[in-house]
Structures are given as C-alpha cells and as structure tokens.
Amino acid sequence: MNGREMPVTVDVASLLAVENVSLSFGGVKALSDVSFDIRRGEIRAIIGPNGAGKTSMLNCINGFYHPTQGSITFNGERRRRMRPSAAAAGGIARTFQNVALFKGMSTLDNIMTGRSLKMHSGFFWQLLRHGPALKEETAHRRVVEDIIDFLEIQHIRRIPVGKLPYGLQKRVELGRALAMEPQLLLLDEPMAGMNLEEKEDMSRFILDVNQHFGTTIALIEHDMGVVMDLSDRVVVLEYGRKIADGTPQEVKRDERVVAAYLGLAHEGDQA
Numbered sequence: 001m002n003g004r005e006m007p008v009t010v011d012v013a014s015l016l017a018v019e020n021v022s023l024s025f026g027g028v029k030a031l032s033d034v035s036f037d038i039r040r041g042e043i044r045a046i047i048g049p050n051g052a053g054k055t056s057m058l059n060c061i062n063g064f065y066h067p068t069q070g071s072i073t074f075n076g077e078r079r080r081r082m083r084p085s086a087a088a089a090g091g092i093a094r095t096f097q098n099v100a101l102f103k104g105m106s107t108l109d110n111i112m113t114g115r116s117l118k119m120h121s122g123f124f125w126q127l128l129r130h131g132p133a134l135k136e137e138t139a140h141r142r143v144v145e146d147i148i149d150f151l152e153i154q155h156i157r158r159i160p161v162g163k164l165p166y167g168l169q170k171r172v173e174l175g176r177a178l179a180m181e182p183q184l185l186l187l188d189e190p191m192a193g194m195n196l197e198e199k200e201d202m203s204r205f206i207l208d209v210n211q212h213f214g215t216t217i218a219l220i221e222h223d224m225g226v227v228m229d230l231s232d233r234v235v236v237l238e239y240g241r242k243i244a245d246g247t248p249q250e251v252k253r254d255e256r257v258v259a260a261y262l263g264l265a266h267e268g269d270q271a
Contacts, residue, residue, distance in 0.1 A: 015040045015184060015216050016061065019078075021070035023056055023240075030056040033070070034242050036235045038184065043210050043217045045231035045248075047224075049260060052237040054220045055097065058186050061218070062094050063087040075183065089117055093182035097189045099169045103162030107172050110161055111147060114179025115140040147175045150212075151205060167198035174205065178213070185209065187219045191226055199223065203230060228252065236260070 014037035023031040031053045038044045046054050059065040061072060063082035071078050074090065082090075093114075101110050148157050151171050156164060161172050170190060177185055190206065191199045203226055209215050221227050227234060227248065234251040236244040238260040244251050251257050 014038060014073075015075060016218075017073040018057070018061070019071050019073065021057070021060060021067045021072065023053075023060060023065055024068045029240055031060070031067070031237075031240045034237065034240070035070075036242065036245055038216060038218055039232075040216055041210070041214055042232040043206070043219060043230050045219045045221060045227045045234040046237065047221065047227055047234060047251075048237035051239065053240040054237055055188055056240075057237070058094070058188055058218070058220065061087075061184075062092050062186060088180060091181075091183035092186065093177035093180040093184070094186040095170075095173045095177050095188060095190060097192060099166070099173055101161045101169060101173055101176070104160055106158050107153060107161055107164070107175075108144060108148065108157045110172055111144045111175045111179050112140065114176040115144065117180065144175075144179055147178050150178075150208070151175050167194050167201070170194070170198075170202065171205070174202075174209075178209065178215075183216060185215050185217045187217060187221075189220050189222065191221055191223050199226065206230060 016038040018034060018036050021031055021034045022029065034053070034057065046057060048054055056065060060067050061074075063084045063086060066081045071080050072082070073079075074087075074092065102113070105113075148154055151174065153168065153171055153175065156168060156172075161169055164172070174187075174190065187206070190202055194202065206217065206219070207230065210217055219227075219231065221230075231248055233246065234244075234248055235242060236251055236254070236257050238256075243256045243260060244254045246254075
C-alpha cells in the first residue's frame with residue numbers, strides 16, 4: 001500500500017478529533033499529548049502565547065506535519081498521516097499567518113484557484129478552454145462571483161492582489177479558501193496586522209461564513225476580544241501542552257490561562 005497507513009473508520013460525533021498528538025523536531029517537542037475535538041458547525045478557537053504550538057497543531061490537522069504520536073480523526077476516518085492534498089480534497093481548507101496569494105494575479109483568478117480540485121475536465125480541454133472545459137469553467141466562475149459578492153470585494157475583482165492593502169489581501173485569501181467549499185476551515189491569525197475597522201469586517205465575515213454556509217471553523221487568534229466574541233469553545237496551549245479547554249467564559253476564569261496568556265495580554269503583550 002505504498003507504505004501509507006490505511007484509514008480506520010470510527011464512529012465520532014465531532015467533525016474532527018485530535019487524540020494524544022505529539023510532534024517533535026529532533027529533540028524539540030512542539031506538541032505533547034494534546035487532545036481536543038471540534039464539533040460540527042462551531043467556531044473553535046486555539047489560543048496561547050508565542051511558541052505554544054498553535055500553528056504546529058493546524059499543520060498536523062491539514063497534513064503538512066505528521067504527528068510523532070497520536071492520531072487525528074476527520075469525518076469519521078482516523079489517520080496517523082495525511083498529505084495536504086488529501087486533506088484539501090477531503091474538505092479541509094486553510095489560510096495562513098502570512099498571506100499566501102499569487103501576487104501578480106487578480107482577485108478573481110486567485111479565488112478561482114480554490115476551485116481547481118473541483119475541476120474534472122481533461123488538461124487538453126482546459127488548455128483550449130472549449131467544449132466541456134468552457135462549460136465547467138463558467139459554472140465555477142459563477143461560484144467565485146458569488147463569493148466575491150459575499151465578501152463585498154466586487155470593486156477589486158480585476159486588480160492584482162499584490163497592489164491591494166493587507167486587509168483586503170486577507171479577505172481574498174479567505175475567499176480562495178471558501179471556493180474549496182470546505183467542511184472545516186482553518187484560520188491562522190486572520191486578524192494579524194489589521195486595524196480596528198478591518199478586524200470588525202473580518203469578524204463579521206467569519207461569523208457569516210459559519211452561519212450562512214454552516215462551515216466549521218478552527219481559529220488561531222491573539223486578540224482576546226475577538227476570541228471571546230466569536231468562539232463557541234476555546235482550547236489553550238502552552239509550551240505544546242493543553243492547559244485548558246471550555247467555553248470562552250470558563251477559559252477566561254481559569255487561573256492557568258490568566259497566568260500563561262491573559263495575564264500577558266493585560267500587560268499589553270499580545271504575542
């Protein structure tokens with residue numbers, strides 16, 4: 001079987017379950033025996049100070065990293081290893097801390113790249129843009145135009161994204177992820193580098209994605225006001241270990257969280 005572990009189907013109520021996951025790089029442990037779940041339809045925040053292992057956890061979920069120990073169950077299938085392409089095809093989409101767009105391409109074309117896994121016409125027809133490929137591209141373009149309308153970025157649809165301000169680039173990246181029609185959307189610091197108005201806009205769109213499309217969302221965010229307002233449940237990491245898990249209010253009152261993270265934020269350190 002090419003050395004890959006076969007998925008084991010399990011009966012789980014959650015869309016995703018992280019089970020005793022550890023991740024090491026040489027002698028450095030990025031994650032240590034972390035377990036939590038993400039329920040269908042919720043917004044699940046993952047928080048913690050710098051170096052807590054938050055992005056490493058997202059990288060394990062979407063297959064960019066492979067856990068040293070433990071497993072991840074998505075949609076009823078438990079896997080030790082998954083390739084990013086398989087995760088994307090299975091319904092997991094991702095945005096990044098640093099915007100990862102094709103800067104010379106327009107907003108429309110960048111979002112269209114999110115439809116690539118859903119295109120089935122052969123390369124020959126796609127190259128000619130004729131026959132079945134043209135019909136398929138027209139259908140996908142309609143989906144993308146609806147996303148552009150949803151995100152209120154009609155005015156930048158033809159502009160190369162490299163010329164856009166940072167906040168709009170983050171919105172385009174969200175649009176590309178939505179074009180994949182994901183069941184689970186992983187957002188890695190979607191508010192980073194934004195001013196207050198941009199944060200308010202992005203918060204509104206995240207809520208709308210969750211409520212309008214029914215998309216389950218896992219969110220890494222340092223702005224505690226955003227976390228408390230948006231999330232249904234919060235898991236807290238510190239030095240690669242889980243130290244708290246619960247509703248925003250429960251986590252906010254946890255003494256370990258106050259010491260490890262919220263206390264730093266109160267002192268003006270949003271790291």
